[in-house]
Amino acid sequence: MMHIDLDAVQRIALPVLILLPIAASVVVGLLIMASSRYPSERTATRILEVALTISLVLSALVAIGATGVFGTAPSALVDYGALLEIGTYRIPAVLLADSKGIVFSLLCTFLTLLVARFSRTYMHREAGYFRFFIVLGGFATGAQLVALAGALDIFFAGWELIGIGSALFIGFFHERAEPVRSSLRAFATYRLCDAGFLMAMVCVHEVLGSTTINALDGSIDLPLWESTTIGLLFLVSVMGKSAQLPFSGWLPRAMEGPTPTSALFYGGISLHAGLFLMLRISPIISASPVIQVVGAVVGISTAIYAAAVARTDPDAKGALAHATLCQVGLILAEISLGFTTIALVHISGHALLRVWQYLRAPNAIHDAHRIGVHAVPVEESQPQSVLERRVYAAALHRLRLDDRIDSIIDPFMVLARALDRFDQRVRVILGGGKDVDS
Amino acid sequence: MTPESVPYIVATLAAGGIFAPVIVSSRPVGLLRIILAAVALALSTASIFCSTGTLAFGLIAVLVMMRGLFANQGTDLPKLPCIVSTLFAVAAALTGEWPVLNLIAAVLLLATLSGAWPMHWLAARVIDRSPLAMAEQISTCIVATFAYLRFVAPTEFAFDAASTLVRLGAVLALLPAITALVQVNLRGFYRCVVAMHGGMLIAALGAAGHGHSAAALLVTVTLALAMGGLGAMVAAVEDRCGRVLLKDQGGRIWGMPRLAAAFLLFAASGVGMPGTAGFIADDLLLHALWEESVVGSLIMIVAAALLAVASLATFAKIFLGPPATSLAGDLRQPERYVVITTFGLLVLIGVAPWLLANPLAEYLRGFGAVPH
Numbered sequence: 001m002m003h004i005d006l007d008a009v010q011r012i013a014l015p016v017l018i019l020l021p022i023a024a025s026v027v028v029g030l031l032i033m034a035s036s037r038y039p040s041e042r043t044a045t046r047i048l049e050v051a052l053t054i055s056l057v058l059s060a061l062v063a064i065g066a067t068g069v070f071g072t073a074p075s076a077l078v079d080y081g082a083l084l085e086i087g088t089y090r091i092p093a094v095l096l097a098d099s100k101g102i103v104f105s106l107l108c109t110f111l112t113l114l115v116a117r118f119s120r121t122y123m124h125r126e127a128g129y130f131r132f133f134i135v136l137g138g139f140a141t142g143a144q145l146v147a148l149a150g151a152l153d154i155f156f157a158g159w160e161l162i163g164i165g166s167a168l169f170i171g172f173f174h175e176r177a178e179p180v181r182s183s184l185r186a187f188a189t190y191r192l193c194d195a196g197f198l199m200a201m202v203c204v205h206e207v208l209g210s211t212t213i214n215a216l217d218g219s220i221d222l223p224l225w226e227s228t229t230i231g232l233l234f235l236v237s238v239m240g241k242s243a244q245l246p247f248s249g250w251l252p253r254a255m256e257g258p259t260p261t262s263a264l265f266y267g268g269i270s271l272h273a274g275l276f277l278m279l280r281i282s283p284i285i286s287a288s289p290v291i292q293v294v295g296a297v298v299g300i301s302t303a304i305y306a307a308a309v310a311r312t313d314p315d316a317k318g319a320l321a322h323a324t325l326c327q328v329g330l331i332l333a334e335i336s337l338g339f340t341t342i343a344l345v346h347i348s349g350h351a352l353l354r355v356w357q358y359l360r361a362p363n364a365i366h367d368a369h370r371i372g373v374h375a376v377p378v379e380e381s382q383p384q385s386v387l388e389r390r391v392y393a394a395a396l397h398r399l400r401l402d403d404r405i406d407s408i409i410d411p412f413m414v415l416a417r418a419l420d421r422f423d424q425r426v427r428v429i430l431g432g433g434k435d436v437d438s
Numbered sequence: 439m440t441p442e443s444v445p446y447i448v449a450t451l452a453a454g455g456i457f458a459p460v461i462v463s464s465r466p467v468g469l470l471r472i473i474l475a476a477v478a479l480a481l482s483t484a485s486i487f488c489s490t491g492t493l494a495f496g497l498i499a500v501l502v503m504m505r506g507l508f509a510n511q512g513t514d515l516p517k518l519p520c521i522v523s524t525l526f527a528v529a530a531a532l533t534g535e536w537p538v539l540n541l542i543a544a545v546l547l548l549a550t551l552s553g554a555w556p557m558h559w560l561a562a563r564v565i566d567r568s569p570l571a572m573a574e575q576i577s578t579c580i581v582a583t584f585a586y587l588r589f590v591a592p593t594e595f596a597f598d599a600a601s602t603l604v605r606l607g608a609v610l611a612l613l614p615a616i617t618a619l620v621q622v623n624l625r626g627f628y629r630c631v632v633a634m635h636g637g638m639l640i641a642a643l644g645a646a647g648h649g650h651s652a653a654a655l656l657v658t659v660t661l662a663l664a665m666g667g668l669g670a671m672v673a674a675v676e677d678r679c680g681r682v683l684l685k686d687q688g689g690r691i692w693g694m695p696r697l698a699a700a701f702l703l704f705a706a707s708g709v710g711m712p713g714t715a716g717f718i719a720d721d722l723l724l725h726a727l728w729e730e731s732v733v734g735s736l737i738m739i740v741a742a743a744l745l746a747v748a749s750l751a752t753f754a755k756i757f758l759g760p761p762a763t764s765l766a767g768d769l770r771q772p773e774r775y776v777v778i779t780t781f782g783l784l785v786l787i788g789v790a791p792w793l794l795a796n797p798l799a800e801y802l803r804g805f806g807a808v809p810h
């Protein structure tokens with residue numbers, strides 16, 4: 001029988017399955033940039049779908065190989081050396097195809113291909129058709145980087161690609177002002193919360209000497225304050241990406257994007273990417289009871305908030321988004337309390353269900369209108385007690401989260417304008433009374 | 439790549455920075471302009487290969503002065519920025535024996551070229567007349583940073599001044615990052631972005647005093663490629679639409695989708711988009727800064743986040759929105775090739791940073807720097 005070196009196969013398969021989707025996007029982008037005519041819709045989607053299909057097949061092969069069907073399972077850690085190595089500083093080029101990574105990778109490739117296929121028809125003749133598929137390819141690579149990263153630097157690259165993709169899709173229908181505003185709010189939340197990830201990553205490098213995921217196992221030996229600080233910084237980033245309280249305000253606004261991307265990002269992958277980060281940093285969480293408590297409190301509070309809002313939201317996609325958020329909060333609590341295996345199963349099942357629900361949402365609304373909505377009589381549906389009314393009102397206003405965030409942003413913008421005036425004065429003084437902007 | 443190839447790589451990047459603005463310029467390219475670009479390239483290359491700091495900074499002084507005297511002739515570009523840069527370059531060339539003065543002069547030269555705060559008042563004048571000229575000026579930063587890393591960073595005083603420069607650079611980066619959020623016109627935004635990167639460069643120069651030379655060079659290469667590219671795109675937008683105010687949404691993406699995409703890509707790579715040189719430069723710089731000053735590192739992270747938000751907001755205001763009625767065309771063929779090449783270089787360094795950083799560390803070891 002022919003002997004297959006599974007380690008060598010996996011070594012080639014992993015980077016290919018990660019990079020192929022973005023390579024497809026680059027090809028489509030170059031076709032547009034270099035020629036005077038746009039390629040046909042068919043050509044663009046074919047290129048991307050072929051890349052995503054190969055990515056899915058390779059992901060499945062890696063998963064099958066890891067079960068040991070072909071003999072000894074290959075090593076989960078695939079080391080490609082260093083992306084950069086200067087003195088003591090090193091950006092490791094390491095991928096980690098362990099059970100968590102493989103499950104999330106399979107989930108991401110399957111859902112992305114499904115949504116790409118669905119969108120071929122859904123987005124047909126839509127302005128921005130090519131933009132949609134180019135960004136989708138970048139997002140697919142980002143999701144795979146998150147799933148299979150063996151080092152925090154690589155994980156962060158994927159994390160950022162998901163964030164950029166999410167912002168671009170929310171503002172997809174940019175001829176209206178509201179999607180653009182929503183896109184900016186989501187992106188600002190991501191980027192400011194990602195400062196936590198960056199700080200945590202630099203801290204990990206300094207205290208553990210490496211940013212590899214496996215090095216996090218050493219966090220058990222860290223002083224409590226160090227593991228707690230690192231864990232809290234990561235948690236801030238997770239709260240931004242997974243729309244946990246108090247950063248939940250951007251999620252209903254994110255529904256401005258095309259339905260397939262709502263399905264992929266907020267039903268399937270993007271919201272769950274934060275939870276996957278929590279799974280990856282579980283050694284830090286288990287080293288600090290403070291993180292466990294804070295994570296559980298944040299998750300459960302978000303679940304209660306989202307459950308209440310989902311029951312009062314008059315918009316189908318908004319209600320669905322909050323129903324999703326409720327489960328995401330519960331999964332965060334599960335991971336914080338150490339139930340990582342249950343959490344991984346919960347993530348997979350939940351993502352599949354929600355993608356289906358989102359993709360079906362337009363039809364469901366259509367069906368409801370066709371068949372007729374059986375509304376509950378008004379007197380039965382109205383809140384009875386004072387407490388019920390208060391909860392109802394608070395849920396209806398989504399706790400005025402956006403207003404509260406704005407009350408922090410507004411003074412900052414006043415400061416920015418004051419600084420700009422100061423800057424202008426400095427330019428006038430140094431420039432001898434002349435200023436180009438005045 | 440070998441350490442011996444480093445000067446050639448730097449010379450190639452400088453050549454690109456000198457010739458790209460000539461190619462994308464909407465003005466007719468005369469013979470004089472091509473000759474001047476060739477002379478500029480010769481001076482840059484000589485500066486990169488020469489063996490003393492006096493000669494290297496002296497040649498940079500001639501290069502900057504030549505641009506001020508001849509290259510901008512016939513245009514209404516202000517001479518003052520070139521004169522000030524020339525004076526700082528001359529000062530850096532003549533103060534090699536006095537490390538304190540040498541470091542101050544070299545840092546001021548780079549602050550002026552990169553438009554860092556408060557020298558941004560000079561950059562503002564250049565940007566106000568021609569963002570493309572600013573892109574050209576920024577390309578000189580690569581050559582000047584290389585001279586700094588070879589002749590200034592290995593000195594004892596640079597070692598002592600490292601923490602101060604890092605903190606100063608972080609604050610100088612934060613200020614324009616905040617003000618970028620409230621700019622009312624495109625040139626104001628570009629000035630803030632350039633100034634923020636200038637602050638990053640100052641911080642990186644500080645870190646280079648403790649041997650983090652690769653971070654400094656990657657930051658300056660990102661500055662030159664991303665900010666040069668962004669400057670070219672700002673010039674391209676203004677060539678087509680005149681002065682752009684950031685009041686309402688411009689809706690220009692409908693008429694110029696390629697230009698919009700290129701603008702977004704350069705702006706994003708400047709704020710550390712994964713897969714580009716900016717991501718690696720930010721990553722490397724943050725680790726270098728952390729060793730010098732934790733607060734400086736945190737400030738830089740916040741500044742980068744704010745600039746990213748400002749960049750997307752500006753992109754939205756220029757390009758997104760309902761279709762605008764305009765006859766302005768999309769990127770011309772030469773502009774497209776420059777975009778593809780420049781962005782290709784950003785991606786190449788982003789996915790294979792060892793090509794530049796590893797031989798550079800080895801190369802600078804020969805000048806007394808201890809690479810980290």
